[in-house]
Each structure stands twice: as C-alpha cells, then as structure tokens.
Amino acid sequence: MTTAPTPAPTTPTHRRRPRRRLGGASWLATVPLFLFFALGFGLPAVAIVIGAFTTSTDAEGGGGQFTLDNVTASVQGAYWTAMVSSLKLSALTALLATVIGLPIAQAVVTSRHTWLRQAVLTASGVLANFGGLPLAFAFVATLGNAGEVTKLLHLTDHGWTLYSFTGLTIVYLYFLIPLMVLTITPALDGLRVQWREAAHNNRATTVQYWRHVALPILLPSLLGGFVLLFGSAFAAYATAAAMVGATVPLVSRSIADALSGNVLVGQGNLALALSLNMIVVAVLVMAVYLPLQRRSARWLS
Template sequence: MTTAPTPVPTPAATDPGGGPGASRTASSPTPAGRVPAARRGLRGGTWLATVPLLAFFAIGFGLPAVAILTGAFTVSSDAETGGGDFTTANLTESVQGAYWTALLSSLKLSALTALIGTAVGVPIAQAVVTSRFRMLREAVLTASGVLANFGGLPLAFAFVATLGNAGELTELFHLTDHGWSLYSFTGLTVAYLYFLVPLMVLTITPALDGLRVQWREAAQNNRATTLQYWRHVALPILFPSLLGGYVLLFGSAFAAYATAAAMVGATVPLISRQIADALSGNVLVGQGNLALALSLDMIIVAILVMAVYLPLQRRSARWLS
C-alpha cells in the first residue's frame, strides 16, 4: 500500500494572519504611515532651496512693513516735541480732509479703469484664443506682455506727445475743441487702460483656454444657442477668473504712481501723490510718519484685494485644471 506524501506547510498556511510565524522577506512593503528616507531627504532639500527666497522676502518686504507699521503709530522725529512717542494721530489724519479725498479718488480711478480693462480685455482674449492663426496669437500675447509693463515716465511722455494739448492726435482731430484734456481724470483713465487692457488679456487667456470643447458640444447637442452657452456654462465657470482679473487690475491701478505724477501732477488727487508730498515735505515739514500712515492705508487695501483674489484663483483652478 502506497502512502501519499505529507504536504509541506507553507509560511502562509502556517500563519495566514502574518503573525510571528509568517515569513518576512527583504521585498516586503514599507509599513503605512512611514515615509521612505529618500523622500524625506527630498523634502528637506526642497525646504532648503526656499531659504534664499524666504530671506529675500523677509529683508525686502518684512523689514519695510515693520518700519511702516512702527512709524505709522509714532510721532515723527522731525516734530518739535514728542518725537518717537506712540500716537494714533497719524492714522486719524490720514483718513481726513485732503488725504481722504485722495484715497477716494484713487479707489474710484482704480475701480473704473479695472472695470473698463476687464470689459475690453476679455473679448480681445477670446478672439485670440479662438483664432486659427498661431502667429496672431503669439504676436498679441507677446505685445500684451510688453505693454502690460510699459508704464511710468515713458508712458506719460508718449501720451503727452500724442494726446496732450499740443499732441499729434489732439491737433489732427481738434480734440481740444470737443472738451478733451489729457491732464484730467478722464485723460488719466485712458492712460491707465494702455497697460491694464494687455494685463487683462494675459490674465484671462489661460482661463479661456481651459474651457473644454466638450462643454460647448454638449450645449449644442441640447440645442443651446451661443448666448445660452455663455450665460449658463462658460460665464459661471469663468466668473472667479474674471473677478480675480478685475481685482488684479484694480491693485495695479491703485499702486501706479509714476505715470500719474508725470502726467497730471496734483491736478487729480491720488493717495500715492499725497505720500510723495508728505515724504518730501512739499506741504508741511515733519510729516514723514503721516506718509507711513498713508502707506499703511494702501497696504490694508492691498491685503483686502489679495484676500479676494487668492480664493477666487483657487476656485477657478478646480474647474479649469
């Protein structure tokens, strides 16, 4: 009588639960929750790579911010008495009288130019995105990148030579007879649009590129018109990007200084001009800390702008990524 061989138990059969009797090999997976040493080293290297950037940010932005915050709440050292003492008079004065008028004028100019820049820039960007000519797209985007950074004295000189009282276009079309004046709120608005519209084109083009063809095809399959597609599909998706672009244009116009200073001077009251006058002592001596208080007002507005802009960018990125 032949007997069957006794089967040899395997490690899995011996201890199916992976207990002390289970076989462990060198190729066993890494336990959950533990990061491999190579990845930990990579993360450490990444943080080390950001140290120069963080140091530059601390020196270039952190120290000036601390100096502005400290100076805004202290008496100027140029004052006759109480230099260096704590006070809230600077902030109180910065939102009164001519300074408050200048702040409101800056907010009005920024809001208006940002609105017009958004309304004009979006159709241009849409035409570029839907164009079949690649060279046209590249040319418009390249020009927008250049013009978005073309400001300050060169821009003011270009507008004075073109649309000033003795400018080429002013004399050619007799604009002065129709009430045109470059050195006014309207003229400054036109000058600001020269760099705000290209900035909007650069800002909104990636969002328009993110609109998927399948969404338009699905709308057409459901017999939706072009207007219905933009109203119910495209615009709700683009709304965070549009609002974010508007906020970005608002911040750029609010912080602009050189163009207005060279073109209109004190004709149009702006908060940036008031800061320059207080620092240089054009009006009163010893107003340096008042200028810091005005700068703090601008920083607060910038923080509010960024508080709106960043969440909108994250929200639109979810749809357009």
C-alpha cells in the same frame, strides 16, 4: 502517468518607495527665499507700522512717541479725498479693462492662426509692463494739449484734456487691458470643447452657452483678474505723477508730497500712515484674489 507538480503561487513583491524626508539640506534651499522676503517685505512693513503710530523725528517735541494723529489725519480732509479718488480710478479702470480684455482674449484663443496668438500675447506682455515716464510722455506727445492727434482732430475745441480723470483713465487702460488678456487667456484655454458641443446639442445658442455655462465657470477668474488689475492701478504712481501732477488727487501722490514736505513740515510719518492704508487695501485685495484663483483652478484643471 505522472503529472508535473504545479508551481507554488508566488506572491508579487512590491517595491517600497523610498520615503522622502525633509532633512536640513532640503530646508536650506528655502532660506534665500525667506531671507529675501524678510528683508524686502518684512522689515519695510514693520517700519511702516511703527512709523505710522509714532511721531516724526523732525516734528515738535521730538520723535518716537506713540500717537494716533498720523492715522487719524490720513483718513480725513484732502488725504481721504485722494484715497477715494484712487479707489474710484482703480475700480473704473479695472472694470473697463476686464470688459474690454475678455473678448480680445477670446478672439486670440479661438483664432486658428498660431502666429496671431503669439504676437498678441507677446505684445500684451510688453505693454502690460510699459509705464512710468515713457508712457506719460507718449500720451502727452499724442493726446496732450499740443499732441499730434489732438491738433489733427481739433480735440481741444470739443473740451478734451488729457490732464484729467478721464485722460488718466485712458492712459491706465493702455497697460491694464494687455494685463487682463494675459490673466484671462489661461482660463479661456481651460474651457473644454465638450461643454460647447453639449450646449449646442441641447439647442443652446451661443449667447445661452456663454450665459449659463462659460461665464459662470469663468466668473472666479474674471473676478480674480479684476482684483489683480485693481491692485495694479491702485499702486501706480510714476505715470500719474508725471502726467497730471496734483490735478487728480491720488494717495500715491499724497505720500510723495508728505515725504518731501510740500504740504507741511514734520509730516514724514504721515506718509507712513498713508502707506499703511495702501497696505491694508493691498491685503484685502489679496484676500479676495487668492480664494478666487483656487476656485477657478478646480473647474479649469
């Protein structure tokens, strides 16, 4: 009786994956991006830094001479008051928009109606980018001294005025709240249903779930959204300039006055020093925002 020879064991052949090599052609695709960044951000930033530490061309004694007077003056007197006012306005509006935008976004995420979610997110995308002169005109026509709502409710009799710090805060919330809804919605979508079910199985109430589970996870995203809103409010200019003018001191308005010579002649480089201060604030904002986004992505991924 003969037995069939057993086949020799075959070793599995593994296909070698081709190694991706970044050749010259691959790096060429990034050249337009770096070129745009260098022209759009690099050169203006270098010009601002150089101008902030040199004298203006229309100043006495000529321009181009090294000086610290511009930077020193930008953190003193009315300019420092404008900087502090801008920081207060940005922090207050960002905080209010974060507190108001979170429950709105949560209602949208938990809604069973898909059309409601799409409508709110679409409207938020439009309103978050609605600013400048059209927004100022809309509020002046509505809540100004001769606005329709002001006359209808007799708000002036109660001391209401749109052209104040409070009025500007309300106007800023018009585009900051939708921006917060857009920012926090992906983070709310990342909250897993299993976490809520596990909390309820352990007899945790809704308040306890949000206090001990949801909010600690959302905290990096909330702080990141707050920082993003702060930067957006801090950089806004056209709406405040068209609506309140010089009534509310803002650093963006101070830059415009220095460039146009409304305060002193020959202070063009002082505007560059004020711009440098805004860049420093923006860099600090981004330095806080990016690590918070990375931390929230670890939990919600």
